[in-house]
Amino acid sequence: MSARYVVGIDLGTTHCALAYAPIEEGESTAAVEVLSAPQLVAQGTLDARPLLPSFLYLAHASEGPQALPWDAERAFVVGEYARSRGVDAPARLVSSAKSWLSHAGVDRRGSILPLGAPEDVEKISPVEASWRLLEHLAEAWDARFAANDPSLALARQEVILTVPASFDAAARDLTVEAAGAAGIENLTLLEEPQAALYAWTLARGDRWRKEVKIGDVLLVIDVGGGTTDFSAIAALEQDGALELVRVAVGDHILLGGDNMDLALAHVVRQKLVAEGKEIDRWQMSALTYACRAAKESLLNDASLASAPIVVAGRGSKLFGGGLRSELTRDEVTATLVDGFFPEVPATARPSVRARVGLTQIGLPYAADAAITRHLASFLGRQVGAVEKIPGFTPPARRGDAGDRAPKLLHPTAVLFNGGVMKGTALAARLIGTLNAWLSADGAPPARVLEGADLDLAVARGAASYGLARHGRGLRIRGGTARAYYVGIESAVPAVPGVEPPITALCLAPFGMEEGTSATLPPHELGLVVGEPVRFRFFGSSVRREDQAGTELDAWKEGELAELSPIEITLPAEGRREGDVVPVKLHAAVTEIGTLLLEAVPVTPQKPDERWKIELGVRAEG
Amino acid sequence: MSEPDPTLPFSTRLWFAWACFFRVLFDATFAARAFAARTAPEQLPPPSSSRAPTSTPLPEHDAPKSIRSVSKASEKLPAPPPADPALQLLALLQRDGRFIDFLEQEIGTFPDVEIGAVARVVHEGCRKALHAHATITPIRTEEEGATVTLPEGYSPSLVKLSGKVQGAAPYKGVLRHRGWRATDLVLPVPVKGHDSTVITPAEVEL
Numbered sequence: 001m002s003a004r005y006v007v008g009i010d011l012g013t014t015h016c017a018l019a020y021a022p023i024e025e026g027e028s029t030a031a032v033e034v035l036s037a038p039q040l041v042a043q044g045t046l047d048a049r050p051l052l053p054s055f056l057y058l059a060h061a062s063e064g065p066q067a068l069p070w071d072a073e074r075a076f077v078v079g080e081y082a083r084s085r086g087v088d089a090p091a092r093l094v095s096s097a098k099s100w101l102s103h104a105g106v107d108r109r110g111s112i113l114p115l116g117a118p119e120d121v122e123k124i125s126p127v128e129a130s131w132r133l134l135e136h137l138a139e140a141w142d143a144r145f146a147a148n149d150p151s152l153a154l155a156r157q158e159v160i161l162t163v164p165a166s167f168d169a170a171a172r173d174l175t176v177e178a179a180g181a182a183g184i185e186n187l188t189l190l191e192e193p194q195a196a197l198y199a200w201t202l203a204r205g206d207r208w209r210k211e212v213k214i215g216d217v218l219l220v221i222d223v224g225g226g227t228t229d230f231s232a233i234a235a236l237e238q239d240g241a242l243e244l245v246r247v248a249v250g251d252h253i254l255l256g257g258d259n260m261d262l263a264l265a266h267v268v269r270q271k272l273v274a275e276g277k278e279i280d281r282w283q284m285s286a287l288t289y290a291c292r293a294a295k296e297s298l299l300n301d302a303s304l305a306s307a308p309i310v311v312a313g314r315g316s317k318l319f320g321g322g323l324r325s326e327l328t329r330d331e332v333t334a335t336l337v338d339g340f341f342p343e344v345p346a347t348a349r350p351s352v353r354a355r356v357g358l359t360q361i362g363l364p365y366a367a368d369a370a371i372t373r374h375l376a377s378f379l380g381r382q383v384g385a386v387e388k389i390p391g392f393t394p395p396a397r398r399g400d401a402g403d404r405a406p407k408l409l410h411p412t413a414v415l416f417n418g419g420v421m422k423g424t425a426l427a428a429r430l431i432g433t434l435n436a437w438l439s440a441d442g443a444p445p446a447r448v449l450e451g452a453d454l455d456l457a458v459a460r461g462a463a464s465y466g467l468a469r470h471g472r473g474l475r476i477r478g479g480t481a482r483a484y485y486v487g488i489e490s491a492v493p494a495v496p497g498v499e500p501p502i503t504a505l506c507l508a509p510f511g512m513e514e515g516t517s518a519t520l521p522p523h524e525l526g527l528v529v530g531e532p533v534r535f536r537f538f539g540s541s542v543r544r545e546d547q548a549g550t551e552l553d554a555w556k557e558g559e560l561a562e563l564s565p566i567e568i569t570l571p572a573e574g575r576r577e578g579d580v581v582p583v584k585l586h587a588a589v590t591e592i593g594t595l596l597l598e599a600v601p602v603t604p605q606k607p608d609e610r611w612k613i614e615l616g617v618r619a620e621g
Numbered sequence: 622m623s624e625p626d627p628t629l630p631f632s633t634r635l636w637f638a639w640a641c642f643f644r645v646l647f648d649a650t651f652a653a654r655a656f657a658a659r660t661a662p663e664q665l666p667p668p669s670s671s672r673a674p675t676s677t678p679l680p681e682h683d684a685p686k687s688i689r690s691v692s693k694a695s696e697k698l699p700a701p702p703p704a705d706p707a708l709q710l711l712a713l714l715q716r717d718g719r720f721i722d723f724l725e726q727e728i729g730t731f732p733d734v735e736i737g738a739v740a741r742v743v744h745e746g747c748r749k750a751l752h753a754h755a756t757i758t759p760i761r762t763e764e765e766g767a768t769v770t771l772p773e774g775y776s777p778s779l780v781k782l783s784g785k786v787q788g789a790a791p792y793k794g795v796l797r798h799r800g801w802r803a804t805d806l807v808l809p810v811p812v813k814g815h816d817s818t819v820i821t822p823a824e825v826e827l
Contacts, residue, residue: 042716043822044815045709048807049753067812088824293745310738318722319731324738 003158003186004151006470008032008195008462009137010162011130011175013098014225014258016052017459018137021467023158032202032463034456037140039079040066049080050456052140056094056132057082058114058121070139078136087285091117096226097129099254099363101178102164102171104564107618109174115362127178134161134182155183158469160462165191165231165249165481168539168563169595170616176594188514189593190465192458193220193231194246194476196417199461200452201474211449212413214242215395217386219411219446221375221430223420228253228371230378232385232409233476236392246478247389248382248409249541251561253374255340255366257420263335263369264291268309268325277323286311287323294327295336299423305329333425341372341429346380346408346437348373372433379408379437381542381558388544397442410443415452422454479511480589483546485560487536488525504538504560506550508587508595517588521549524584524602530577532569534617539563548587566597567614574605586610708817709808713754715821718746754807760800769796 008019018035036048046069057077059066066077077085086093094113103126106112111123124132138154146153161184163175172189179187197220201208212218216235222228230250236243265288269279279287287309294307306328313321350368368374383406386392395412414431421427427448435445453460468475485504508518527533538560546552552560570581583599590596597613714720723743728736751757760779763769771780773790779800782792811817 040812041809042712044812045712045809046812047754047809067814069812072813308738308741310742312719312722312739312742316722317726318719318739318742319726319728319735322735322739322742324735 003156005157006160006463006466007141007154007157008160008162008190008459008464008466009134010192010195010456010458010462011098011133012054012224012458013096013227013256014054016054016133016137017050017456018052018141019456019459019463020157021463023467023470032460032467034459035137035141035144037079037137038069038143039136039140040068040077040081041079042081042084045081047080052079052133052137053083054095054097054133055079055082055086056097056124056129057085057089058092058094058117058124059085060089060092060120068139070143076132078132087282090281092121094124094129096363097126097133098164099226100126101130101174102167102252103363104168104170104616105364105618108616110618127174127181130175130178131181134179134184138182138184155185157186158466159184159187160190160195160466161187162190162192162195162458162462164227164229164252165193165246166229166252168252168482169480169484170564172594173615176592187592188466188469190462191231191246191249191478191481193222193229193249193415193417194233194478195458195461195465196220196222196452197233197244197415197461197476198464198468199457200415200449202460202464203451203453209242212242212244215393216412217247217394217410218244218413218415218449219379219434220415220417221421222417223371224256224418225258225420226254226256228255228366228374230375232382232411234386234389234392236389238391242474243391244474244476245389245392246476246481248378248385249481250374250378251541253366253371254363255369255371255374257418259365259369260336260340260420261288261292261295263339264288264295264327264332267331267335268327271325272323279323282314283311283323291327295332296423298327298329298332299336299425302425336423337425337429340369341426341433342370343429343433343436344370344372344376346376346440348376349380350374350377372430375430375434376408376437379411382409383407384542384544385409395444404442406443407441408437410438410441411446412444413447413449415449417452417454417457419454477513479513479516480508480595481510482539482541483510483543484508484587484595485538485540485546485552486566486585487538487562488523501553502536504552504555505585506546506548506552507585507597508589509547510540510544512587512589514589514593515591518548518586520584520586520600522584523549523551524582525599526580527568527570527583527599529570529575529579529581530572532567534565534567537563537566537615564615565617567617568599568611569614570599570611583611585613705811705817706808708820709811712817712820713750713809714747717750718743718748720747721820754809755803756805757801757803760802761796763796763799765796765799767796769794 003023005020005022010017018037019032020035021032034050036050037052038046038048039052041047043063044067055078059075059077065072066074068074082093086095091114100106100113101108106126108126111125113124113126113129114121117123141154159179161175161179163172167175175189176187197218204211212235214235214237218233218235220231220233222230231246232248233244233246236245265284268287268291269284272279290309290311294309297307298304306326309325309327311323312318315321350366350370350373352367366374386394386409394410397406411434414434416427431446431448438445465475484507486507487502488505489500489502505521505523507521512518540560542559543555575581582602584602586598586600588596595615597615598610599613600610711721715722719742723739761769771790771792771794775790782794783797784794
């Protein structure tokens with residue numbers, strides 16, 4: 001039986017949400033609703049909330065089962081109680097599962113989380129952490145809708161799962177793997193900034209068509225709790241109608257609202273320490289929470305000079321023993337507006353931390369907290385993103401600057417997403433800085449697309465995209481945001497201490513759409529039967545011209561980024577172990593939206609013989 | 622109807638026992654009713670019995686006592702609602718806004734500055750909890766102090782009259798309080814087996 005709902009799931013770094021709409025025939029405009037997900041909010045207490053915090057708490061045996069209406073024996077907690085319990089017992093808490101899923105430096109299928117957990121904790125893999133979050137949403141859905149009608153189970157609906165635009169092929173693959181483990185099979189991936197734009201068109205109704213014109217370059221700036229993501233979407237003319245094409249995505253930046261709250265908490269902590277007070281871990285967590293509330297009031301109300309910060313005593317005695325301080329406007333401006341959104345020139349680039357010999361395995365947090373520098377880098381790298389798009393005419397630049405080559409991509413409108421951008425002072429600084437860059441480059445200033453719902457936009461937008469696929473509403477085209485290359489070592493005599501030069505063979509060109517295949521490159525590679533063979537793997541978000549089969553001997557600094565290696569194991573079936581089999585590598589993009597790499601033998605022993613190539617293999621350090 | 626005494630004197634009981642002995646022996650219907658009555662009072666204690674154990678032991682407070690005296694005046698009141706939702710609400714307000722901690726501590730000796738600071742914590746948390754679980758709207762939308770007219774057929778349960786209360790509607794008067802009404806309330810629910818009387822557990826850090 002066919003699906004009756006489209007379901008959009010925002011699998012966020014700090015929060016998850018699920019939105020849905022019925023699939024109806026005809027032109028009726030179905031309303032997109034958000035599911036209130038039942039979750040434990042305290043020991044033994046269940047509450048339904050629209051947001052499911054992306055935290056997983058592995059309960060100690062003494063805590064007993066963490067019963068849910070659909071499972072009385074559960075040993076772990078997902079959601080609000082997991083987050084609050086994690087403050088009490090941090091060693092048993094898994095957080096930022098999504099960031100781990102995109103961390104190429106660890107074995108993402110290996111049981112590594114929580115890092116540094118005590119021995120009695122049964123660790124889980126990053127894939128399982130995401131799986132458990134999705135499983136909870138699926139169970140909540142089934143409990144609400146499918147109790148009496150199995151055809152309404154989430155497994156049988158059309159699910160749109162969002163991923164950061166910056167997720168590479170391996171991270172997308174692992175996300176699909178986690179969803180499959182949670183029973184979600186009928187799945188399509190959608191990039192979060194695109195989902196935010198769909199949500200915006202949904203919220204604006206038909207008015208949005210007046211607000212976006214042919215020739216616009218929309219910049220989506222998505223600053224979430226833990227990650228920052230940029231995408232550029234061009235509005236162009238196709239057969240006389242407006243069409244949106246996603247032309248560029250930024251790098252994966254582990255930097256978000258949580259960093260800002262923590263930064264403010266440190267400011268207040270400094271003041272309290274100066275007064276001779278000691279702050280323990282619990283107080284620091286309460287302080288961070290208090291700073292978040294103070295930040296929101298100060299950023300949105302310009303008339304406030306300061307906001308009080310109070311952390312009450314931890315015990316049953318509220319009075320006496322509490323911490324009292326305040327956060328002033330100057331401190332918020334210095335820490336957040338200037339710290340995270342400094343006014344920098346368009347040529348500024350984020351600083352990169354020097355590699356230290358002994359690094360602890362942890363998340364690769366952004367070394368530079370300045371979001372404006374990351375944005376300058378994105379726009380600078382993507383300067384050519386709209387140059388060769390058929391049907392696109394960029395707006396004219398001012399006369400005197402028109403002769404110089406542009407220094408950056410020129411967005412004409414900005415859509416904000418993520419709770420952080422609710423801070424009007426932050427949004428104003430970001431727009432001000434961007435427009436200063438544009439002005440210096442002779443381009444007109446960018447406007448802000450108003451009326452976005454910043455919290456639940458991604459889930460809503462995903463459901464809205466699901467409806468669009470049924471023929472209602474607009475679709476953003478895009479395809480893959482990177483070209484993919486396999487690294488081949490050149491056969492040269494070894495020189496000690498010098499890495500053999502490597503050439504990059506393009507397997508999948510930029511912008512491959514769902515359900516398409518790349519041409520088979522002419523190059524043959526030799527694979528050894530029965531042994532796993534690894535190749536270095538690269539992606540480029542700027543090389544738009546390379547076709548499958550293009551071979552690169554040299555490339556500019558930063559054009560290619562190394563991804564986690566790929567691995568092929570040829571089964572011995574029908575061949576002798578140790579034999580070398582010549583193969584060609586073939587790329588396709590599945591309907592789900594993942595990259596599929598296969599090895600196709602030059603001399604197949606049976607029709608259509610091919611082997612899947614594993615993405616997301618742990619890099620050997 | 623006169624109110625029955627909760628306890629019967631010995632002489633009455635002696636006579637009643639004899640009467641029952643014979644009726645139980647010869648009247649099958651009465652016997653069946655008496656048999657059922659044997660266990661019924663334990664399940665539903667009369668609200669008027671002053672120290673009868675209720676199904677959920679509540680903390681000893683003045684409020685429940687006054688509720689009991691009210692129910693004594695009129696025997697026809699339904700049994701009190703289960704205590705669980707009330708305990709859930711207390712747990713919620715304590716968890717998000719330290720409400721019980723706030724009420725249970727003597728505040729007489731603390732300076733107003735400290736009380737003010739703590740009030741912010743309690744206010745912010747309780748308010749968040751309230752807004753997340755209940756929709757509370759004013760009954761009257763006019764500004765307080767404005768002159769309002771109550772038409773004939775206004776609901777006396779929504780609007781309370783004060784001052785010179787006389788005559789018949791329409792009434793003209795000054796709005797002193799806008800009133801509040803809960804238009805929606807969804808409380809967290811306890812998972813099966815959870816002891817709702819634990820508002821917040823004790824905590825021991827290892």
